Every structure is written in structure tokens, then in C-alpha cells.
Amino acid sequence: MPEVTHNPVTPLPRGSGIREVARLAGVSIATVSRVFNDAELVNPETRQRVLERAATLGYEPSSLGRNLVRGRSDLLGLIVPNVSFPLYGEMISGIEDVLGQRGMSVLLASSHDEAASELLAAQHLLRHTVDGGIVVNSQFDAALPAPRSMNWIYVSPEHVKFPNRVELDNGAGGRLAARELLRVGRRHLAYIGAPGRESQDRERGFTDELCQAGLSYRRAGGDYSELSGTWAAEELLDNGAALDAIFVAGDLMAAGVLRALHRRGLRMPEDVAVVGFDDSPLAALLYPRLTSIRQPAYAMGAAAAELSLRLIAGLSAEAESVVFLPELVRRESTGPP
Amino acid sequence: MPEVTHNPVTPLPRGSGIREVARLAGVSIATVSRVFNDAELVNPETRQRVLERAATLGYEPSSLGRNLVRGRSDLLGLIVPNVSFPLYGEMISGIEDVLGQRGMSVLLASSHDEAASELLAAQHLLRHTVDGGIVVNSQFDAALPAPRSMNWIYVSPEHVKFPNRVELDNGAGGRLAARELLRVGRRHLAYIGAPGRESQDRERGFTDELCQAGLSYRRAGGDYSELSGTWAAEELLDNGAALDAIFVAGDLMAAGVLRALHRRGLRMPEDVAVVGFDDSPLAALLYPRLTSIRQPAYAMGAAAAELSLRLIAGLSAEAESVVFLPELVRRESTGPP
Incomplete structure (x- = not known):
């Protein structure tokens, strides 16, 4: 077995470290902390004594002490x-890559799409004294609690009233989808949406474009799940009216739409063209490969991290938001260009 | 606009908080910290003075101070x-749910499947004084650095020499795949693998089972990507030998195999049955839905977190590992039971 630093010995009780060093060196805890953080502020003899006692005890200075002095945790919730x-x-x-370059880390919590659990997550992160925070798809109606020195960044479309946001122009996405389906000559279109503002905005853009082309469309509703996509597509097909294109508010739901079309023996895109939304990794793996409206999630995460760093550094105390434009990613489900 | 706690005023310089309070109250930083953490240790008059000065300055005690005293960060890397x-x-x-119940948080870093970047990630997490750490699919040959009081938990099959591991019995997974394909009457089998020990172990289990049935098999290699699955399947099909079943070492690669079979107009499972590995969310979304060997990722994460908590609490100083058994999830690609 090679040399490893693993050492399954009973660890020192960690809390006692700095206290013990201070006691043995006859100085305050604050002095010990200063030796390891702002050494130039400490008398050289005292410094030497503290370092010797620390070595004797095997004391390892922790970032907790350093951060206490700096007043920063270098954590982003x-x-x-x-x-x-x-x-x-x-x-x-995206968030992690930006933070990593600045020596900061991501402290993670899940909201499980529930307001109560999101609030708990926020309180939990604040107990760790995060320097800043990002909340994706917030379900909590009001602003999350935060100390005076911190603003949460919202990555979600529902919170237009909050000052710091990163968001996608969902309406532009809907217009892109409509244009693509019109480009491949479709005239009998449908939209499969889901509850919430994102889907509303996507539909609004879709409608605007169809309106300009003098076309109406049909609609059915799902809940972003695969199964709901299958059901919504079957509802549209059972209706009997002509249908040669479907725009679906999410890729997972679009997977269900493709399944419904396969079951009826309909060819894609020859009989029915389909456009999804998000361009998640799934889209390119479906059969046929799904044309989708790309939500640049990595770039949006990176932008949220940059915005948060600006707020932490005090470079931006004002409200600041970043709006991303989606892109069309054309694949087999709307046919070759 | 509703009342929100957001307050885009210029924040106090945060580092100065505890120092200012100490200066104004005429006490040491350690005393201020004690007021907010172990208040009973502080003289009541001093305590009152510190609290008043803190209120004047709008100083909010941080968990950094509390954690310094306890010697725990409540962070798991x-x-x-x-x-x-x-x-x-x-x-x-899985990790986060277990930690959340104990008031701990996940501090996240990515290794990008590179040893150098993994080592940097470990150093980065240690600077934040994590109480424990979990490393998934380690690419770093030696043990990651750690203070004496901490052991990394490895969730990967390559590090059998390290004392604390959570792993999947990949050989058992290979046997399950072989049994399923034999159950549906296949006699002309192939394996599509990838580099690394996981794939080797899966193949070994597959071979063992076929050997007992007196069957040989063919093999092709990929790299877990979708495209490599398509190429490997085409290589097997071009060979011209009979082929009625393929076991693929990963679901993503299996997606590529399905695509190759679709292209040749082969029916699944009638002409060729396919079994994937991992049972990632993708498996159930493919066309046909993919039978796969389930790697219980959530449970494995939860187990790694539990193991880490035991080590942190000093309940287990010895080497301890948990081995999970995979399960077969039967879907359309091997046909109805």
C-alpha cells in the first residue's frame, strides 16, 4: 500500500486548537488569529512563541479564523x-467556473420547487455567512431574507419586481419557434404550454409572430413532464383538425410529444414538425433529434456569478439585471435547413 | 412595490464590523465573539456594552465567529x-438531503475529470476548512491531501486501496444484463465497453454469465459518448455475423446504439434487444425506452454523506466501505416481461 496522507487516528478535538495555542502562548485568541492572518501586525517575539506552541499542538490555522478577520467567507450561496x-x-x-477563478466556492441548497423549503434553504445559507447569493427559479413570493450587506440575485422570470436579476427573453424564444415552423412551410400550428409566466411569455412571442403571418393556432396544456406532453399531443391529434407543427414549452414535454407521434405512425418532420424549448442535453438525444430554443444556462449562471461578485465588491449597489436572448438550434424534428 | 428587505444602500465594509465593535466597547475581538457565541462566559456589564455598541454599528454576528469557537465549519466538501x-x-x-437534516451544507467543486483540476479543487475546499469531503470518480492517483482530522470518502471504483469508499458492484450489473438478454431468448450477443475499471467489471460479470450458458460474444469499444455508441454498433453490424442483443456500458452510449439500429431499419427488441447501464433519467426517454442496469445514485450519495458524518463525529475511525448492488429496470428495448 502506497504512502497516503489518510490517517485514521482519533483526531484532536478541533474547536480547542486556537484556545489551547492562546493559553500556552499566554496571548489572546485574537492574537493567535492575527499571527496566522496579518502576521506583520504582531510583535516578532510573540509571533515566534505562538508559532512554536501551535507547532507543538499540531494546530492548523483554519480559513474560519482568516475569514473572521477579513469579514468574508468567500462562499456564494x-x-x-x-x-x-x-x-x-x-x-x-457556469457559476462555479466564475467563482473558482476568484478563489470562491459554491454553497449549495435545494428548494425542491417549494416556497417553504426555499426559505429554509436561504436561512441555512445565511447561517454560513455567505458573501452573496443566487436563487434560481424562486418560488417564494417575497424577497428572501438577507443581511443589509447582501442582495440575492434572482435567476427567474417571475420576480420582475426585484432589483437584481438574470433572465431569458422567453418572448423572443416563442418568436424564433414560430419563424422556424413557418420557414418549413407549416400552416396548422399548435402550442403545448404549462403553468407559469415562462410558458405565457413563450406563447405570447409565438402568437405575435403567427398573427403577423395571419395564422391562428391551437393549444393544449401540460406540466413540463414527459407524460403530460404525450397526453397534450394526443388531445390535439384526437381533435381531428389539421396539424402539421407543434411548439412545446419544454424539451422533456417534447419527448412525450414525439412518443405520441411515433405511436400514431406519424413521420417527423414530414407529417408533423416539432420545436422544443431549453435545448437541454436531452434534445439532441431524442429520436428524431429535437429542434429546440436554446436557453444559455451556462452563460446565465456565469452572468449571475459575475453580477453577484460586483455586488459583493461594492462595484454595483444599484439595481442591475442581465437579459439573455435565446437561440434556435435546428435539428431533425424540423428537417434539414 | 411591496416591502422587501433588499436594500441597495452602500453596505458597511464587512471586515471592520467586529473590530469596530471591539474598539468602541474597549474589549478584545475575542470578547465580542464570545458575547455572540458563549454569552454566559462574559461579564454581564461587558456583555451589555458590547451588545449596545454592536447595535449602534448595525453589526450582525456571523457564523464565522461561532464556527471558529466550535472548530467546525458545518461544510462538507x-x-x-x-x-x-x-x-x-x-x-x-442524496448528499444534500442527508446533510440538510443535520444543518450542514455542501461546498461544491468540479474536477472536470482531470487529476490536476481535482487536486486544485481539493485544496480549494480545504482552505474553507470543510469538516469532511467526498470525491466522486476520482482521477487523482494518490490520496487527496487532507488534514489529520479528515478522511476523504471515495465514490469511485478505481481506488480500492483507499479505506473509505462507496461503490457499485459493477460485476453484478454485468450478470443482470446477461441474464435479461438470455431470458428473452438471445444467443448472438455483443458488449460495447469503454476504457476504465467500471467497464471491465461490467464486462467480466457479463462474460461469467454467458460462459455458464455456453455462449461466446463479440465486443466493440466506445468512450461513453453517444457518437461512439453509434460507431461501435455500426462496426458490429458491418461485420455481418449474427447479432440479436447488445449490452452497452452506459446509457448515453446506448442512445447512440439505438440510433444506429434505427438507421438500419432494425426493430427493437424484435431484431436486436439492447440493455444500457446507469438507468440515468435519459433511459426512460429514449425510443424505444431503454432497459438499463440501475446505479442507485441518490442512495449512493446519501450513503457517502452518512459515512462522512460518522467519520466527522468520530464514530468510525476505521476503514469503512459501502457496496451497492445494481438492479435491472426492464423497459421496451428488451420487450415486455
Whole structure:
């Protein structure tokens, strides 16, 4: 077995470290802390004595002490509905990459899409004295609690009243979807939406574009789940009216739409063209590969982290928001360009 | 606009808080800290004076101070290759749920599947004085650095030499896949693997079972990507030998296999049955829905967190590992039971 630093010996009781060092060196805890953080402020003899006692005790200075003196934890709190949702995973990567470059870390908590659990998560993160915080898809009606020195950044479309936001122009996404379906010659369109403002905004953009083309459309509702997409598509197909294109408010729901179309033996895109939303990693893996409206989750996460760093550094005390424009990613479900 | 606690005023310089309070109250920083943490240790008059000065300055006691005294940060460091990979997302959820119940938080860092970046991530987390740490799919050959009081938990199959591990019995997964394909009457089997010990172990279990049935099999190699799955399947199909079943070492690669079979107009499972591995959320969304060997990522994450908490609490100083058994999740790609 190679040399490893693992050492399954009983650890020193960690809390006692700094106290013991201070007692043995005959100085205050604050002095010990200063030796390890702002050494130049300490008398050289005292410094030497503290370092010797620390070495004797095997005391390792912790970032807790350093951070106490600096008044910064170098932690950014992050609340996401659900870590395992791929889009949030990309967003977290963006946040983490920006923070990592500044020596900061992400402190993570899940809201499980529930207001009460989101509030608990926020309180939990604040107990760790995060320097700043980002909340994705907030379900909590009011602003989350925060000390005077901190503002939460909201990455969600519902909180237009809050000063610091990163958001997607969902209306522009709806327009892109409509244009793509019109481009491939479709005239009998439908929208499958879901509750909430995001879907409303996507539909509004879609409608605007169709209106200009003098076209009406049909609609059905789901809840972003795959199964709800299948049901909504079946509802549209059972109706019997002509249908040659469906815009779906989310990729997962679009997976359900594709399944309904497969079951009826309909060809995509020849019989029915489909456009999803989000361009999650799933979109390119579906059969046929799904054309989708790309939500730049990584870039949005990075922007939220940058905005948060600006607030922490005091560079921006004013309200500041960043709006991202979505892009069309064309794949097999609307056919070759 | 409703009442919100957001307050875009210029924040106090945060570091100065505790120092200012100490100066104004004429006491040491340590005394201020004690007032907010172990108030009973402080003379009542001093306590009153500190609290008044703190109120005047708007000083809010931080968990940094409390944690310095306790010697615990209540943070658990977590290193994953890539947050946006769905399986790791589920694992993080499991870790976070266990920690949340104990008032602890996850401090996150990505290794990007690179040893150097993993080492940096570990150093970064240690600077924040995490109480414990979990590293998923470690790429670093040696043990990660750690203070004497801490052991990393490894969630990966490559580090059998390290004392604290959570792992999946990959060989058992390979046996389950072989049994399922034999159950549906297949005799011309193939395995599509990838580099690394996980795939080796899966193949070994698969071989063992086929050997007992007196069957040989063919093999092709990929790299867990979708495209590599398509190429590997095409290689097997081009060979011209009979083929009625493929076991694929990962779901994403299996998505590529399904695509190759669709392209050739082969029916699944009638012409070729397919079994994937991991049972990631993707598996149930593919067309046809993919039978897969379930890696219980959420439970594995929860177990790693529990193990880490036991080590932190000093309940287990010995080497301790948890081995999970995979399960077969039967879907359309091997047909109805």
C-alpha cells in the first residue's frame, strides 16, 4: 500500500486548537488569529512563541479564523429547485467556473420547487455567512431574507419586481419557434404550454409572430413532464383538425410529444414538425433529434456569478439585471435547413 | 412595490464590523465573539456594552465567529467530475438531503475529470476548512491531501486501496444484463465497453454469465459518448455475423446504439434487444425506452454523506466501505416481461 496522507487516528478535538495555542502562548485568541492572518501586525517575539506552541499542538490555522478577520467567507450561496435537472446543472457549472477563478466556492441548497423549503434553504445559507447569493427559479413570493450587506440575485422570470436579476427573453424564444415552423412551410400550428409566466411569455412571442403571418393556432396544456406532453399531443391529434407543427414549452414535454407521434405512425418532420424549448442535453438525444430554443444556462449562471461578485465588491449597489436572448438550434424534428 | 428587505444602500465594509465593535466597547475581538457565541462566559456589564455598541454599528454576528469557537465549519466538501451529468446530479441530491437534516451544507467543486483540476479543487475546499469531503470518480492517483482530522470518502471504483469508499458492484450489473438478454431468448450477443475499471467489471460479470450458458460474444469499444455508441454498433453490424442483443456500458452510449439500429431499419427488441447501464433519467426517454442496469445514485450519495458524518463525529475511525448492488429496470428495448 502506497504512502497516503489518510490517517485514521482519533483526531484532536478541533474547536480547542486556537484556545489551547492562546493559553500556552499566554496571548489572546485574537492574537493567535492575527499571527496566522496579518502576521506583520504582531510583535516578532510573540509571533515566534505562538508559532512554536501551535507547532507543538499540531494546530492548523483554519480559513474560519482568516475569514473572521477579513469579514468574508468567500462562499456564494446558491439555491436551485433540483440539482439533478440538467439545465440547472449547466447553470451551476457556469457559476462555479466564475467563482473558482476568484478563489470562491459554491454553497449549495435545494428548494425542491417549494416556497417553504426555499426559505429554509436561504436561512441555512445565511447561517454560513455567505458573501452573496443566487436563487434560481424562486418560488417564494417575497424577497428572501438577507443581511443589509447582501442582495440575492434572482435567476427567474417571475420576480420582475426585484432589483437584481438574470433572465431569458422567453418572448423572443416563442418568436424564433414560430419563424422556424413557418420557414418549413407549416400552416396548422399548435402550442403545448404549462403553468407559469415562462410558458405565457413563450406563447405570447409565438402568437405575435403567427398573427403577423395571419395564422391562428391551437393549444393544449401540460406540466413540463414527459407524460403530460404525450397526453397534450394526443388531445390535439384526437381533435381531428389539421396539424402539421407543434411548439412545446419544454424539451422533456417534447419527448412525450414525439412518443405520441411515433405511436400514431406519424413521420417527423414530414407529417408533423416539432420545436422544443431549453435545448437541454436531452434534445439532441431524442429520436428524431429535437429542434429546440436554446436557453444559455451556462452563460446565465456565469452572468449571475459575475453580477453577484460586483455586488459583493461594492462595484454595483444599484439595481442591475442581465437579459439573455435565446437561440434556435435546428435539428431533425424540423428537417434539414 | 411591496416591502422587501433588499436594500441597495452602500453596505458597511464587512471586515471592520467586529473590530469596530471591539474598539468602541474597549474589549478584545475575542470578547465580542464570545458575547455572540458563549454569552454566559462574559461579564454581564461587558456583555451589555458590547451588545449596545454592536447595535449602534448595525453589526450582525456571523457564523464565522461561532464556527471558529466550535472548530467546525458545518461544510462538507464535494468534488464531482461535472455537475451537469445527470447521474452526479442525483448523487448530489442524496448528499444534500442527508446533510440538510443535520444543518450542514455542501461546498461544491468540479474536477472536470482531470487529476490536476481535482487536486486544485481539493485544496480549494480545504482552505474553507470543510469538516469532511467526498470525491466522486476520482482521477487523482494518490490520496487527496487532507488534514489529520479528515478522511476523504471515495465514490469511485478505481481506488480500492483507499479505506473509505462507496461503490457499485459493477460485476453484478454485468450478470443482470446477461441474464435479461438470455431470458428473452438471445444467443448472438455483443458488449460495447469503454476504457476504465467500471467497464471491465461490467464486462467480466457479463462474460461469467454467458460462459455458464455456453455462449461466446463479440465486443466493440466506445468512450461513453453517444457518437461512439453509434460507431461501435455500426462496426458490429458491418461485420455481418449474427447479432440479436447488445449490452452497452452506459446509457448515453446506448442512445447512440439505438440510433444506429434505427438507421438500419432494425426493430427493437424484435431484431436486436439492447440493455444500457446507469438507468440515468435519459433511459426512460429514449425510443424505444431503454432497459438499463440501475446505479442507485441518490442512495449512493446519501450513503457517502452518512459515512462522512460518522467519520466527522468520530464514530468510525476505521476503514469503512459501502457496496451497492445494481438492479435491472426492464423497459421496451428488451420487450415486455
